[in-house]
Amino acid sequence: MKGIQIEVCVNSDGNYQKAMQNAAELVAKVMKEEGIPISRVVQHNHFSGKNCYVLVEFWNQFISMVGACTGNTQQQKPVTNNNKYRVMTGTYSTIQAAENVLDVLKHRFGWVSYIEPDGSKWRVKTGTFTGMDAAQAGANKIKAAKLAQVANVVGL
Template identity: 55%
Template sequence: MVTIRQKLVTASQAVKITNGKNNAKKYIVVHETDNTNIGADADAHARLQVNGNSRQASWHWQVDDKEAVQSFEHYWECWGAGTYIGNKQGIQVEICVNSDGNYLKAVQNAASLIAKIIKDENIALQNIVQHNYFSGKNCPRNIRAGKVPWTQFINMVKNAKNIQNPPVDTKKYRILTGTYSTLKAAESATKVMKTTFGWLVHIEQDGKNYRIKTGTFTGINAAKNAEIKIKNAKLAQVTYIKDA
């Protein structure tokens, strides 16, 4: 059972990295992110798109071992499939491969999400295709290598369990780290939080030391997950969750 939520790219940003709103929604195109960095999960890739992706690329969904996050409504023609037809007729789904995640669980979650999409959009099962189908790119790489055979993945879609919507928690939180003895150390950790996690962060001076304060997270679970990402990436030994 996969939890789904939206973190939609604004229309003003979307028009810069899509072909508009006329997606025929004939195919589901399955991708993998190829980003194995610690913390490069669904939330990080969703934030990347919201904050303005430096690549000329876009996709509708990103899925990891915990959740599926939607960046674009399905009517947008995202730049993901590598060809005009693939973009114009495809709903693009990225499976995260971050090294601190459970890849097999992420694949299961992707299957659950796709089962919902084909029902919602009335898409034929045989029109679930790999990125390779349109562009010839070796993507989704792990599935194509047999880590989860494609026939098994399609069977997972057929047998997928229901989607779960998360409880609504609108309270805002921030993460505050312990102190760093040098500005360089704080800046190094900040760079990872910005570029890999897609967070808004800034450095505060605390006497002769420095600490990092993040932007806001909605809901205590999101804040706790952010705290875990910091510790998994060994960016700070001490962290605090504070009300925003």
Template identity: 75%
Template sequence: MVTIRKKLVPDAQANKVTYGKGNSKKYIVVHETDNTRSGADADAHARLQANGNSRSASWHYTVDGKEAVQSFEHAWRCWAAGSNKGNNEGIQVEICVNADGNYLKAVQNTAELVAKIMKDEGIPISNVVQHNHFSGKNCPRNMREGKISWSQFITMVKNASGNTQQPKPSTDDDKYRVLTGTYSTKQAAENVQDVLKHRFGWVAYIEPDGDKYRVKTGTFTGMDAAQAGANKIKTAKLAQVTNIVAE
């Protein structure tokens, strides 16, 4: 079963980018992010929403090859489907298409998530629809172009319907930060900070270390999340060395 993690948008921010609560939850609307940049995974999109998305858009879940991250409870009427009916009656699910991700696994994880939502909310599979259903937009684009066909996806959802138990949540509530190795110039540190903030959607700070500089992230809850953050920094080749420090 796909790991589902919550990083909910605060109500004050949610009220700026939704129609408020009252979603009738009749549909599950499947989208793709269309963001192919490396690092544009579920965590990055969830952090973007939590930190205050400047776009007039919002969605309930983002899914990649590792996890599904929930940004809004189902009651919120998010701005994603391109029509009032789709927004007021739909639970919006975005599939990541980042170049450094695993699209097939992301689609499989989305199928498992959709099966769980169907069970939780009593939504029939006939009401699992594409973004295109409500707005005519070519979304989810890769699926519509046959990279994985819509019929294959629906079959995945049906196959996942018998395995929708939610995994046990982590009990590690401690807070951690990731600290990079040193950079010889402040500009180099600022370049890394810019990627962490604007591509990954993270909070990040620059700290002097003698005549050099380090970049420190905002807090992660749990060692697993912090380790995943450190690995992501290394995979993006932003730092050769990272350290995880407790708050």
């Protein structure tokens, strides 16, 4: 019945890594002030049973970030994934709609991206991301910006 909950929110044009770093620093500060050991830092599904699909992928990395902020380097090692991935949107019925998304990905996000025909429709694909964490963050950014309802991560 006792706990401290922290929610991390990132605007569609925000910096996901910076938000996670800020959250790690906040968790480390609260741990120090309240005398909480890192072993007691848990995801909200520990209490609710609800899995946060984004944080599940990043949990080991996040705990390592918290450990680095506290000076505790005896943390779980994050799973290193050097595989290459690409984010692929759902289809657009017009080339103009796909070009509008492409413009945002290239000029606002600064990503390498391209359009590819898919039957009579169009699909936008990103360049490669290294690691599932980075690719999933990219897919989430596309969805949060409302550029696509569907953004799938595909391995290369």
